[in-house]
Amino acid sequence: MPDTATESGTRNVKRLASMLLELDDLLIACMRCGFCLSTCPVYGATMREGDVTRGKIALLENLAKHMISDAQSVNDKLNRCLLCGSCQAICPSGVKIMDIFLRARAIVTGYLGLSPLKKLLFRGVLARPKLFNSLLGLSSALQGLFIKKTGGMETYCAPLLQSFIGNRHFPPLAKKPFHSRAPSLNIPAEAGKPGVAFFPGCVSDNIFPAVAEASLKVLQKHGVGVFMPSGLSCCGIPALASGDRPDYDRMLRNNLKCLRGASFQYLLTPCGTCTATIREFWPMLADDYSPAEKEQIRELHEKCMDISAFVIDVLKVELPAASNGGPVVTYHDSCHLKKSLGVAAQPRSILKSLPGFSFAEMPEADRCCGSGGSFTLRHYDLSTDIGQRKRDNIVSVKANIVAAGCPACMMQMMDALSRNNDKIKVRHVMELYADTL
């Protein structure tokens, strides 16, 4: 296998070694209570311990050993996970599960991407603790052995989204992505109103430009200043989920560059996954960044917010009283919104206030829909099974519309509903709200 794009192979090996050590400290916190079995959507579909966090952590405890004997099968097991965070939200021991899985994916993918020579070296290093430790400390005498490769910026999402299409029941790529209509924005705030930076996210940009446009309409109607630099990258989660740290780092650094120096009070996205990535994963995996970058990541972590939470908590918009009658709207809690960010009440307040609609709570509203980014590509059948349970819950409350705060969930639910010939619309909370303004 060819080398993945890295600045230096030595650095790659060094990083893998140090990540293995860090992983061990995170794994030990799992007490095998098995509570994750109660919420894991993949386990719910397969009932196999190897598909749930407790089982994966048990396997990861021997990662160094397994990786050498069968790295590909470890990789396959790790990838049978939606990264939805349901397990972390209920874990009594507070195991940093997302951290563990993202690190483990990076380690395994990093290892698989090594050349045979480097694999040999890495194995040797793993077997010799002294060398292992020294590798962590020095700039390395092994440097010359590795080939340098410089990679260009990749937007992970374009090929990823492309492969979503095929024979699936997904909407096609938008004819004109949002960024081609609005490459950059700099709309001043009305007096006394906050200024925000807007991060549309790849799925809104490419598949649901209407979500990005509705979000902008809401912000403008409320007099909010909007800054959006050109050249923003993906938030990085698909690369991270694939264990591809080099590309993740490049995209994150590009985003930092685009946002550097601009003045804004909040960073808003209409995508629960982007928000969670910026707020949670960017700081979590910032060990190797420069102090200035770390500081910017910390600032963005504090400023980043889901747009419906912004409407309710910051703008404190006065919503009309709940109306009864009319088409039924139900709401799906995206895992990253509810479980990572605690955003659950705000979108519901908005939906309950929509004139001419009635709101119905579906059973298991916070159960994962089975999307999980590339999970749906790798494990389409499993993803469909999980999606079917969500679909059944949506149908059970006789909904006409299901709303969500994450475009990835919207795609998954469209697929599940369309597959069953249900005439139920899937819309973003901001789209429904923008219609009332």
Add this chain to the structure above:
Amino acid sequence: MAVTPALITEFRNIVGKENVLTEEADRQTYAYDAAVLTPVVPALVLVPVTQEALGKTVKLAYDSGLPITVRGSGTNLSGASIPEPGDGVVILTNRLDKILEINEQDLYAVVEPGVVTARFAAAVAARGLFYPPDPGSQSVSTLGGNVALNAGGLRGLKYGVTKDYVMGMEIFDYRGELVKTGSRTVKCVTGYNMAALMSCSEGTLGVFSRLILKLVPPPKASRAMLAEYDDINKASETVAGIIAAHIVPCTLEFLDNNTIKYVEADTKAGLPVQAAAVLLIEVDGGHERMVEEDAAKVVEVCKKCGCTDVRMAKNAEEKLKIWEARRNALPALARARPTTVLEDATVPRSRIPEMVAAVNRIARKYRLEVGTFGHAGDGNLHPTFLCDRRDKEEFRRVEAAVDEIFDVALGLQGTLSGEHGIGMAKAKWMEKETNRATIEFSKNLRRALDPKMLFNAGKKFL
């Protein structure tokens, strides 16, 4: 006998190809349960999805001389679902998860062993009835596992434990034959009371196929209270006082000072970190007025016994808040250090102060961090040692401390385990609590039902 390719083919013919797990990575995920013990990787994991397949699986495994460990969700804390070394196989029952009947007229339900406890309790509640046993793992544990371990929970004092809800069952014996015991009726004297024998048998006598469980009407009202004490003896006197006043709370929980401190450090919920102990008390019943009166009496007893403060929840929200401290006890302790060794030595409720004092003395002796909480109403305490199992020297001290705690519990006329089970963890202690004759009697019984000693052989009795 070894697991041969031919045998694997036979198992595949019974349960289906995809339901025989042979890959090492798959097998490794059935090597442990929630007990802090060394994992044992099974030779095979067999996943029957029908009753018929379950019986045939048991027969083939037994006839082939393979040690059998039945597993539901693998959440027990005693190692009862850790496979046997050698060619031990796991028979996984989590796919046998049908609720076959909920009978509202006759107040019973029939279930397969793999039904998850909380899912069952919710289905029963949706029909206006109540299944009280509520082990801490109920969101994941299976009813088969609950019966095999006789799981307890917070409601034990008033409502009893799992065994009190087992009316009857069907089991596969070692020949794979279906054996029936008990009935759907309240009264039944047909044959031996084998359902009672099977409850708490930890997978050593046979394999559950179906369970008949008792249901009760739910309480109509409840009141929750929190009382603080500057002296643990006063808390203990309160417990005795409440019982003496002929009130049986549905839950009567206790947190010691260490646990309160850990919870407060973790949650910043404003708990009284100076308190020597707090009691969390809930009374319930079929009539609002009666429950009000009982609650008022409980408050009176708390005050009479010298609590420093007592408050009653005025509404559902306050009730949730009161229970938050108890809900957070284990998580707070578990987060403090990497490894959590959760014990459940149980003493007569009047001996709780002595037991807690002994636990703290032992922890000091072995230089260990410990927090004790648990079910004050039934004397079932959870001294919880906090450590890092990677530190071998520290872990040896934990093991020594746990051994000493058993000695103290037995000295106080208590028992090794109130609800977690004997499994592998405490089997060596059985004779100390009972005597040699008891062990022999139990083993004779076992040999009659399991002549080759293949059902979870290393568990319960050695």
